[in-house]
Amino acid sequence: MFAAALTILRKDAKLRLRDRSVWVFAFVVPLALTYVFSLVFTGQDEFRFTAGVVDLDGGPVAEGFTDGVVPALVEEGLAEVTAFGDEVAARRAIEEEEIGAAWVIPEGFSEQIDAGEGGELTVLVNPDRSLTGQVALGVADGFATRIDRAGLAVAVVIAAAGEVDGDGAGAGAGGGAGAGAGGEADADAGADADAGAGAGAGDEADADAGADADAAAGAGAGADGGEHLGDLDPAILAEVAQRAAEAGPLISVDELAAADRQLDGTTYLAAGMAVFFLFFTVTFGVTGYLEERQQGTLPRLLAAPIGISAVHLGKALGAFALGLVSMTVLAVASATVLDATWGPVGGVAVLVVAAVIAALGVMALVGSFANTAEQAGNLQSVVALVLGLAGGVFFPMGAGLLGQLALVSPHGWFLRGLGDLAGDPAWTSALPAAGALLVFGLVTAVPGLLRMQRGVR
Amino acid sequence: MDAVLQCTGLRRAFGELKAVDDVSFEVGAGETYGLLGPNGAGKTTAISMVAGLLATDGGEILVAGEVMTPRASAAKRHVGLVPQELAIYPDLTARENLDFFARLYGMDKGGRANRIDRVLEVIGLADRAGDRAGEYSGGMKRRLNIGIGLLHEPRLLILDEPTVGVDPQSRNSILASVEDLATDGISVLYTTHYMEEAERLCDRIGVIDRGRLVAEGTRRELVSRIGEQDVVRMKVVGDASAAAAACESVEGVGSSDAEGDEVVCLMDAAAGRLPALLAAVGTSGASVAGVQVREPDLEDVFLHLTGNALRD
Numbered sequence: 181m182f183a184a185a186l187t188i189l190r191k192d193a194k195l196r197l198r199d200r201s202v203w204v205f206a207f208v209v210p211l212a213l214t215y216v217f218s219l220v221f222t223g224q225d226e227f228r229f230t231a232g233v234v235d236l237d238g239g240p241v242a243e244g245f246t247d248g249v250v251p252a253l254v255e256e257g258l259a260e261v262t263a264f265g266d267e268v269a270a271r272r273a274i275e276e277e278e279i280g281a282a283w284v285i286p287e288g289f290s291e292q293i294d295a296g297e298g299g300e301l302t303v304l305v306n307p308d309r310s311l312t313g314q315v316a317l318g319v320a321d322g323f324a325t326r327i328d329r330a331g332l333a334v335a336v337v338i339a340a341a342g343e344v345d346g347d348g349a350g351a352g353a354g355g356g357a358g359a360g361a362g363g364e365a366d367a368d369a370g371a372d373a374d375a376g377a378g379a380g381a382g383d384e385a386d387a388d389a390g391a392d393a394d395a396a397a398g399a400g401a402g403a404d405g406g407e408h409l410g411d412l413d414p415a416i417l418a419e420v421a422q423r424a425a426e427a428g429p430l431i432s433v434d435e436l437a438a439a440d441r442q443l444d445g446t447t448y449l450a451a452g453m454a455v456f457f458l459f460f461t462v463t464f465g466v467t468g469y470l471e472e473r474q475q476g477t478l479p480r481l482l483a484a485p486i487g488i489s490a491v492h493l494g495k496a497l498g499a500f501a502l503g504l505v506s507m508t509v510l511a512v513a514s515a516t517v518l519d520a521t522w523g524p525v526g527g528v529a530v531l532v533v534a535a536v537i538a539a540l541g542v543m544a545l546v547g548s549f550a551n552t553a554e555q556a557g558n559l560q561s562v563v564a565l566v567l568g569l570a571g572g573v574f575f576p577m578g579a580g581l582l583g584q585l586a587l588v589s590p591h592g593w594f595l596r597g598l599g600d601l602a603g604d605p606a607w608t609s610a611l612p613a614a615g616a617l618l619v620f621g622l623v624t625a626v627p628g629l630l631r632m633q634r635g636v637r
Numbered sequence: 638m639d640a641v642l643q644c645t646g647l648r649r650a651f652g653e654l655k656a657v658d659d660v661s662f663e664v665g666a667g668e669t670y671g672l673l674g675p676n677g678a679g680k681t682t683a684i685s686m687v688a689g690l691l692a693t694d695g696g697e698i699l700v701a702g703e704v705m706t707p708r709a710s711a712a713k714r715h716v717g718l719v720p721q722e723l724a725i726y727p728d729l730t731a732r733e734n735l736d737f738f739a740r741l742y743g744m745d746k747g748g749r750a751n752r753i754d755r756v757l758e759v760i761g762l763a764d765r766a767g768d769r770a771g772e773y774s775g776g777m778k779r780r781l782n783i784g785i786g787l788l789h790e791p792r793l794l795i796l797d798e799p800t801v802g803v804d805p806q807s808r809n810s811i812l813a814s815v816e817d818l819a820t821d822g823i824s825v826l827y828t829t830h831y832m833e834e835a836e837r838l839c840d841r842i843g844v845i846d847r848g849r850l851v852a853e854g855t856r857r858e859l860v861s862r863i864g865e866q867d868v869v870r871m872k873v874v875g876d877a878s879a880a881a882a883a884c885e886s887v888e889g890v891g892s893s894d895a896e897g898d899e900v901v902c903l904m905d906a907a908a909g910r911l912p913a914l915l916a917a918v919g920t921s922g923a924s925v926a927g928v929q930v931r932e933p934d935l936e937d938v939f940l941h942l943t944g945n946a947l948r949d
């Protein structure tokens with residue numbers, strides 16, 4: 181059986197080499213799309229973002245932010261942070277796109293908190309760069325939440341840097357936006373990525389958001405933490421600030437990277453495109469027996485002393501090989517040409533093999549519902565497209581409900597696996613995702629094969 | 638007799654439809670056996686079971702003494718199949734096509750090359766062996782299609798309507814090569830709905846209709862079933878069925894069937910009874926536009942046996 185399967189595989193390879201459409205699908209289109217997308221997305225929000233910090237306060241709480249939170253971000257390789265002397269300079273930097281967002285800690289911030297009046301942390305954002313704004317907001321929210329936990333009130337105020345006057349009308353409007361903290365402000369910014377910030381900070385922050393807003397709007401009077409904070413010992417305050425700082429940014433890089441699949445823009449795109457087209461590539465093989473039927477050659481294969489299993493095996497091997505080659509070529513090409521960083525070879529290899537198996541299984545099952553190669557192609561395209569969308573190959577699905585959706589898609593698991601590898605380069609960290617992919621493959625391949633066997637009889 | 642193929646009580650249904658219903662026949666060594674029947678008679682279904690492509694619902698198939706089933710590799714080695722549809726890879730050359738199938742039959746390297754050259758000679762494609770099959774003329778493709786079936790020197794070659802959709806010239810060359818095969822001593826199972834082909838090629842003919850083998854024998858045996866009768870074919874203007882019914886009452890008429898705008902009567906001593914026949918048509922309200930009297934052929938046999946024409 182194996183020899184016959186190899187004979188079929190060799191014949192198919194010969195045919196494929198003469199049929200350009202396969203190569204176009206397997207290599208040219210995904211690479212071209214990745215390239216085009218990466219051009220489109222480059223210069224937009226990359227996850228590594230640039231921000232500014234303006235410390236007009238200089239007090240202990242402010243230091244908790246500037247010396248604790250900010251360095252943690254920088255160390256994580258997440259941000260480049262520049263300090264600015266005043267808000268105007270920061271605004272200008274944002275307008276000139278030197279930075280994407282800035283945190284402004286107002287004068288008297290630490291004292292106000294100390295006095296129980298509630299502090300106000302302003303986030304300046306560039307409305308055109310929503311993801312950066314989201315992250316900046318998330319970081320500020322995280323900081324605020326942690327201080328709030330200690331019973332101190334901090335409002336996060338969001339302000340668009342394009343607008344003039346931070347203090348007057350701008351601050352008022354900003355206060356309104358800030359009132360929603362994690363929840364509403366995110367919605368305003370309207371980025372796909374809000375789930376990332378939301379996941380890290382939103383849930384907890386939301387609960388406190390009302391309090392924050394009151395603190396800001398009521399100038400501290402109504403803040404729930406306010407009363408018993410009036411005579412707070414400065415030492416305790418310093419400790420709180422320090423604790424807040426030590427914990428690092430509340431939304432951790434891991435959470436964001438893992439939840440949001442923000443490997444880095446290009447890698448995400450390249451990997452997404454590669455796995456998306458993988459599902460098309462393998463269809464050439466999986467439903468090869470339908471092509472043989474269409475071509476009239478299936479009766480001849482069945483009349484030969486080889487058994488239908490040899491035909492299926494040959495086709496599956498061919499599809500497997502083509503899928504592997506296609507993924508490998510795309511990984512190598514996108515790494516060299518587009519500077520994508522897929523991750524450590526071992527882990528990526530495990531994921532790729534598992535993804536190819538999943539693609540084979542899913543497409544075999546889908547194809548088994550078709551009677552002609554054309555029908556199969558149509559069905560398979562629809563399924564590949566839906567699974568690809570659900571898996572977030574075109575844009576990340578975030579961590580919310582849509583993020584859950586990605587888990588019913590092998591594409592989603594593949595990208596998640598790469599994300600896991602980005603977090604931890606040991607190849608074993610790819611195993612959960614690879615396992616999920618294998619389950620996809622087996623659960624679909626078995627009924628698919630059974631159905632195909634029957635279809636031939 | 639040393640039968641290369643023995644089919645006993647073959648049955649296969651698709652849902653309610655009995656595509657092949659209790660069909661039994663044998664093909665002897667070196668014999669060319671024809672399955673003659675109209676479209677949808679069950680010819681392809683029958684030979685698909687014989688070639689092991691399709692499982693039977695019942696009955697037994699023995700090829701050179703081996704039981705044939707879809708899993709029977711041993712039996713399959715004795716069978717060469719030339720499917721009704723072209724079964725070649727247009728993007729491979731003739732040689733590559735042959736080589737692929739030779740490998741599937743497990744032929745070793747040396748034997749393969751020799752045998753492929755030989756087959757290319759036989760099918761007259763030796764000088765075009767390196768060209769892609771897709772670039773061949775229809776007739777050349779057909780010949781390659783047959784060549785692949787011959788490749789592994791089967792005891793039994795099955796040809797399923799190999800001349801359908803083929804120009805007269807290619808058709809002739811295909812028929813000639815099947816005749817050559819017969820003289821080479823290979824057994825051939827040949828399906829067709831052209832009675833001329835069956836008459837020309839086949840030692841024995843099985844007439845199949847709606848899944849059932851309705852008659853079997855040499856051409857002479859089959860025709861003699863009609864007896865010493867003549868065939869009278871009348872082109873009528875008016876209701877042909879009514880005219881056919883009216884003709885049945887004429888003395889000496891064995892059967893009378895309408896076939897399109899024609900009435901076909903099998904009758905004894907037609908010459909003396911034509912006036913009565915024409916009169917009978919007249920009484921039915923139709924009139925006769927032309928008359929032909931001749932000896933019966935397989936077409937008439939089929940009509941006589943089934944009440945239907947072989948071709949519509």
Ligand SMILES: Nc1ncnc2c1ncn2[C@@H]1O[C@H](COP(=O)(O)OP(=O)(O)OP(=O)(O)O)[C@@H](O)[C@H]1O
Nearest residue numbers: 651654656674675676677678679680681682683830
């Ligand atoms: N796979 C199938 N599924 C359902 N019905 C089928 C199938 N194959 C054949 N049939 C039916 O069985 C009957 C016999 O078909 P078959 O192809 O054997 O006829 P045939 O004699 O080869 O006709 P033709 O001369 O047109 O090739 C037809 O009514 C056909 O519709």
Ligand SMILES: [Mg+2]
Nearest residue numbers: 680681682721
């Ligand atoms: Mg047929």
